[in-house]
Each structure stands twice: as C-alpha cells, then as structure tokens.
Amino acid sequence: MRALAAAEASWEEGRTWSLVYHAGEEHTAFLKEAHGLFFSENALNPMAFPALRRFEAEVVRMTASMLHGDDQVAGTMTSGGTESLLMAVKTYRDWARATKGITHPEMVLPVTAHAAFDKAAHYFGVKQVRVPMGDDVRADPAAMEAAITPNTILMVGSAPDYPFGQVDPIEDLAGIAADHEIGFHVDACLGGFLVPWAERLGVPVGVWDFRVPGVTSMSADVHKYGFAAKGASTILYRSAELRRFQFHVTADWPGGIYASPSMAGTRPGGSIAAAWAALQAIGQDGYLAMTEQILDISRRLVNGIRQIEGIELLGNPLLSVFAFVGTDVDTYAVGDQLEARGWHVDRQIKPASLHFMVTPAHAGIVDRFLEDLQASVDEVRAHPELATSGQAAMYGMMTTLPDTGMLEEIVLQTLDGLYSV
Ligand SMILES: Cc1ncc(COP(=O)(O)O)c(C=O)c1O
Known part of the structure; x- marks a missing residue:
C-alpha cells in the first residue's frame, strides 16, 4: 500500500489542481x-x-x-x-x-x-x-x-x-x-x-x-x-x-x-x-494568513496567464479558483500538453476550459507552471493537429455530441468499467 500511495498523483508537490487541500x-x-x-x-x-x-x-x-x-x-x-x-x-x-x-x-x-x-x-x-x-x-x-x-x-x-x-x-x-x-x-x-x-x-x-x-x-x-x-x-x-x-x-x-x-x-x-x-x-489568524498566501499564489498565476497569448481567463477571478479557454489554440490539446509535462488538469465543458483551484501546495510551482503553460500553448499553436489526438480528441468528440443522453450513456459505461475491477 505504501508503494501504491507513492505512485498516486503528486498532490503534495502541487501537481494537481483539485481534490486535495493540503496545508503541509x-x-x-x-x-x-x-x-x-x-x-x-x-x-x-x-x-x-x-x-x-x-x-x-x-x-x-x-x-x-x-x-x-x-x-x-x-x-x-x-x-x-x-x-x-x-x-x-x-x-x-x-x-x-x-x-x-x-x-x-x-x-x-x-x-x-x-x-x-x-x-x-x-x-x-x-x-x-x-x-x-x-x-x-x-x-x-x-x-x-x-x-x-x-x-x-x-x-x-x-x-x-x-x-x-x-x-x-x-x-x-x-x-x-x-x-x-x-x-x-x-x-x-x-x-x-x-x-x-x-x-x-x-x-x-x-x-x-x-x-x-x-x-x-x-x-x-x-x-x-x-x-x-x-x-x-x-x-x-x-x-x-x-x-x-x-x-x-x-x-x-x-x-x-x-x-x-x-x-x-x-x-x-x-x-x-x-x-x-x-x-x-488554525484559528482566525491562521485562516487569514493562509488565505493571504492562497490569494497571492492565485494572483501570480492569474497575472501570468493574462500574459500568455492564445488563452483567456473566464470572467474576473478574484479568489483562488479560475478557468481559461483557448482563443487561438485548442483548449483540450493545451490540457494534453500540460499532462505531458506532469500536471494533472481538470477539463470543463460549456465552454471547453481548463480548471484550476489553488492551495498552499502551489506556493513553489507558480513559475514552473507558467513556463510549462507557455510551452504547451506554443506547442499546440505549432501543431494544431494535436487537437485531433489524445484526450483532446476524445473530449472534443464527447462535448460535440448532439444529445447529452449519448454522453451520459458513454460515461455510465465508463463507470461500469471502473467499478467492475
Ligand atoms: C461549490 C461547490 N459545492 C459543492 C461541492 C461538493 O462538495 P463535495 O465534493 O465535498 O461533496 C463542491 C466541490 O468541489 C463545490 O466546489
């Protein structure tokens, strides 16, 4: 079990953007x-x-x-x-x-x-x-x-x-x-x-x-x-x-x-x-200090994302959760590129966007993430065909299905599979 735990997504190092809230x-x-x-x-x-x-x-x-x-x-x-x-x-x-x-x-x-x-x-x-x-x-x-x-x-x-x-x-x-x-x-x-x-x-x-x-x-x-x-x-x-x-x-x-x-x-x-x-x-002082840190990390990420051409934040994120869309690059293909660089990303639909939620675990990764994001956007811009392979293709297909009933059925089959091991 220790070996299995060690092989899980590395949330302690801030490589994930949801599911785990880690304060050290x-x-x-x-x-x-x-x-x-x-x-x-x-x-x-x-x-x-x-x-x-x-x-x-x-x-x-x-x-x-x-x-x-x-x-x-x-x-x-x-x-x-x-x-x-x-x-x-x-x-x-x-x-x-x-x-x-x-x-x-x-x-x-x-x-x-x-x-x-x-x-x-x-x-x-x-x-x-x-x-x-x-x-x-x-x-x-x-x-x-x-x-x-x-x-x-x-x-x-x-x-x-x-x-x-x-x-x-x-x-x-x-x-x-x-x-x-x-x-x-x-x-x-x-x-x-x-x-x-x-x-x-x-x-x-x-x-x-x-x-x-x-x-x-x-x-x-x-x-x-x-x-x-x-x-x-x-x-x-x-x-x-x-x-x-x-x-x-x-x-x-x-x-x-x-x-x-x-x-x-x-x-x-x-x-x-x-x-x-x-x-x-943690107490009031602790929560205040942690929030200050979380907001500081979030602002650095949001400001960095605003500098990257080809992607755009949705709305005006003031807190620690935000999402962006690709404007001249395929959003899900950017997601694939981030995954290839070791980031676990969450994909949204309506609109197709990538989702991020900041915790103190992200304190040390801001610059690294922004560099990888820039590189991912550059890669997708240079290779638009990336939108038709990998998870990008699958998500692209699923989100353009004419009827959500079909999508629901696909997801139900996936759940059947996941829970029948
Ligand atoms: C706004 C909001 N409401 C409800 C929930 C559901 O919480 P839980 O996953 O603990 O059931 C979440 C989970 O992220 C959330 O972000």
Missing part, C-alpha cells in the same frame, strides 16, 4: 492524530459520545459566526458538500410541502451551481430550473427571477461557484428570493472558509453571507479551505425551525426510536473531531 506535512500529521483519537466513535447517537456532540455543536457555531450568523442560526455537520446540498434541498422540499402545500417543487439555480444540486433534484423529486449565466459568468438576477413560478421553493447562489470561481450577486438574488417568500441557499462549500478572510483582506466580493436578510441557509465545507480531514462539511439554516425539516425520525421501528440528523446513518467520529481540531489549531 505537520498539519496533516496533526489531523491524523485528532482523527485517530475518535476513529471508532459514531456520531449517529451523539448522546453516547458527548465529546463528539460538543465538537459538532462547536464546529457549527464557529462556522456560523464566521459567516455572520446570529444565535438563531442552527445547523449540523455532514460528510461533505454534496451531503450538505442534498440536505438543503430536502429541507426546503419538506418545508414548502408543510407550510405552503407545494407538491411539485421547483428550484431556480444558475447553470454554474454545483452538480450536487442535480443529484438532489433526482433523489428528492424536485424540478431544477437552470438559468444561463450573465456575460460576467455569474448568476443573472433578472433571468433568475423570471424563472420563478408558484411552485418554486428555493433559489441558489454560489460563493464561489466551482466552474469559474465567481461569487454570485448574493444580495440581489437573495432580495428577489425574499420578495417571493422562497428559500435562498448560498453554496459556500468551496469558499466558506476562504471568502470571509478574503473579504477582510479587501477582496471586493460584496455582501454574501448571513448578513443578507434573504439568505436562509448556507453550506461551508471544513474539508476544503477549512483544511480538515475529508468527510467534514456544515449545513446552516437561519433558524432551528427550518433545520427541523432536515431531521428524520422513525418512531415505530422494532429496532428502537431512530433519529438521524442527515443522510448518513453511522457518522464517523474521526472526521468531526479532526474538523474541530483544524478550527482550533
């Missing part, structure tokens, strides 16, 4: 120790494990106060961003059914909102209405308002969104939601532990959290820029009354009265303990 060896060893202390405990029944109950309550409280929630804000921890978003959609569905009698619920969200909302729509029978983004690749408030119907239960904005790293115009969107008396969720899974500190450092992100009266819930992942162990997110509601719709109780089961706060039954104690430990150890 020492912090990782510390998280493992905290995780290990509660490795066997199960937060399914917090009454059995008072320490876990305390950790969870305090992680929720600290996160709520970081996001300017008052004492009324109430939440739970979950296993990750997806579970938090699933819970939000389920909560609003049940809230709207109970308080407004809505039986065919709909939610309005920008195309950029995370794919977990699509999952939630399928799981919980909520129709999703995806609205095209504005020219600034952010949610378009007028278009979002136009999509509201009497069945709309929820509107969503991101802070920031995954594809382009933009903070949606939360004040405008939440104001519209409040006028229509529907819920408004800010998906800060990615930015919950970064944007508060970026704001303090003067990044103009607008007012984007519980300070906005129309914001009725938020999600923030401790296992992303909170630098906790994986398996830790928070879902927060404006009030405990709203959170009530998240909970599940089975009161007539031979196995006893079963109460569960979220999707999972068994909930690993280690993830909750490590999240609490991360918040205690």
Whole structure:
C-alpha cells in the first residue's frame, strides 16, 4: 500500500489542481492524530459520545459566526458538500410541502451551481430550473427571477461557484428570493472558509453571507479551505425551525426510536473531531494568513496567464479558483500538453476550459507552471493537429455530441468499467 500511495498523483508537490487541500506535512500529521483519537466513535447517537456532540455543536457555531450568523442560526455537520446540498434541498422540499402545500417543487439555480444540486433534484423529486449565466459568468438576477413560478421553493447562489470561481450577486438574488417568500441557499462549500478572510483582506466580493436578510441557509465545507480531514462539511439554516425539516425520525421501528440528523446513518467520529481540531489549531489568524498566501499564489498565476497569448481567463477571478479557454489554440490539446509535462488538469465543458483551484501546495510551482503553460500553448499553436489526438480528441468528440443522453450513456459505461475491477 505504501508503494501504491507513492505512485498516486503528486498532490503534495502541487501537481494537481483539485481534490486535495493540503496545508503541509505537520498539519496533516496533526489531523491524523485528532482523527485517530475518535476513529471508532459514531456520531449517529451523539448522546453516547458527548465529546463528539460538543465538537459538532462547536464546529457549527464557529462556522456560523464566521459567516455572520446570529444565535438563531442552527445547523449540523455532514460528510461533505454534496451531503450538505442534498440536505438543503430536502429541507426546503419538506418545508414548502408543510407550510405552503407545494407538491411539485421547483428550484431556480444558475447553470454554474454545483452538480450536487442535480443529484438532489433526482433523489428528492424536485424540478431544477437552470438559468444561463450573465456575460460576467455569474448568476443573472433578472433571468433568475423570471424563472420563478408558484411552485418554486428555493433559489441558489454560489460563493464561489466551482466552474469559474465567481461569487454570485448574493444580495440581489437573495432580495428577489425574499420578495417571493422562497428559500435562498448560498453554496459556500468551496469558499466558506476562504471568502470571509478574503473579504477582510479587501477582496471586493460584496455582501454574501448571513448578513443578507434573504439568505436562509448556507453550506461551508471544513474539508476544503477549512483544511480538515475529508468527510467534514456544515449545513446552516437561519433558524432551528427550518433545520427541523432536515431531521428524520422513525418512531415505530422494532429496532428502537431512530433519529438521524442527515443522510448518513453511522457518522464517523474521526472526521468531526479532526474538523474541530483544524478550527482550533488554525484559528482566525491562521485562516487569514493562509488565505493571504492562497490569494497571492492565485494572483501570480492569474497575472501570468493574462500574459500568455492564445488563452483567456473566464470572467474576473478574484479568489483562488479560475478557468481559461483557448482563443487561438485548442483548449483540450493545451490540457494534453500540460499532462505531458506532469500536471494533472481538470477539463470543463460549456465552454471547453481548463480548471484550476489553488492551495498552499502551489506556493513553489507558480513559475514552473507558467513556463510549462507557455510551452504547451506554443506547442499546440505549432501543431494544431494535436487537437485531433489524445484526450483532446476524445473530449472534443464527447462535448460535440448532439444529445447529452449519448454522453451520459458513454460515461455510465465508463463507470461500469471502473467499478467492475
Ligand atoms: C461549490 C461547490 N459545492 C459543492 C461541492 C461538493 O462538495 P463535495 O465534493 O465535498 O461533496 C463542491 C466541490 O468541489 C463545490 O466546489
């Protein structure tokens, strides 16, 4: 297993741009120790494990106060961003059914909102209405308002969104939601532990959290820029009354009265303990300093990318997530060239773009990456035929298929293959 681990993508050296949030060896060893202390405990029944109950309550409280929630804000921890978003959609569905009698619920969200909302729509029978983004690749408030119907239960904005790293115009969107008396969720899974500190450092992100009266819930992942162990997110509601719709109780089961706060039954104690430990150890000063470092690396990368002819950033990235498109070179072929130079890149569609998410692990690679990117663009410009080979050809083909059903089938077959080894 050690040999296999050593052969994985080298995220410690900043060669990957997603999936791992690494804050150094020492912090990782510390998280493992905290995780290990509660490795066997199960937060399914917090009454059995008072320490876990305390950790969870305090992680929720600290996160709520970081996001300017008052004492009324109430939440739970979950296993990750997806579970938090699933819970939000389920909560609003049940809230709207109970308080407004809505039986065919709909939610309005920008195309950029995370794919977990699509999952939630399928799981919980909520129709999703995806609205095209504005020219600034952010949610378009007028278009979002136009999509509201009497069945709309929820509107969503991101802070920031995954594809382009933009903070949606939360004040405008939440104001519209409040006028229509529907819920408004800010998906800060990615930015919950970064944007508060970026704001303090003067990044103009607008007012984007519980300070906005129309914001009725938020999600923030401790296992992303909170630098906790994986398996830790928070879902927060404006009030405990709203959170009530998240909970599940089975009161007539031979196995006893079963109460569960979220999707999972068994909930690993280690993830909750490590999240609490991360918040205690890093603290406000630590997060501020880490955000400063992350923003500095991001600015150097963004400025460097702006100097390279033939590629263009999407929107105006102010934070640590950004994407670029090829303007006179094939985007995916540039991706192939970066891969050939040892970088693991994430490819997006609509538009075809390459996606980057910065962490402290990238501190030492900025110049190297920019040189490799310049060389990759030069190579593709000199050899346009590279667009018709390698992964570029495959992605190019998949993204031009006339019908997404065909693409879905191809991906399902790939999943069948991956999970049948
Ligand atoms: C904006 C946003 N929301 C939700 C998620 C889902 O989080 P997870 O992968 O922890 O389920 C992500 C993941 O990157 C994200 O960027």
